[in-house]
Each structure stands twice: as structure tokens, then as C-alpha cells.
Amino acid sequence: MWVTISDRSPEMLRSLVLKMYWDRESKPAVNVPFGDFFSVGLGKTAA
Secondary structure (H helix, E strand, O other): OOOOOOOOOHHHHHHOEEEEOOOOOOOOOEEEEHHHHOOOOOOOOOO
């Protein structure tokens, strides 16, 4: 997965929502803020 986000503020990372569906379900199996899913909930990155 490759995603480019120019605004990496905590507000932006929490406002983007990642939803994953499978098995033809109407509700997502995963519904989480983008930053939280990738462990960047506070908007701080580390190498």
C-alpha cells in the first residue's frame, strides 16, 4: 500500500478513515482512523 499525504498533522491523520470490507459484508471489518492504523496517532513519525 502506498499513500502520500502532504498534511501529516494529527488532525488530518485522525480525520482520514480506513475502511476494509470483505465477504460481501455491508459493514466494514476494519473501520479505523488512518494514523491509528499505522501507529502514527500523534502525528509523529520515527525511522
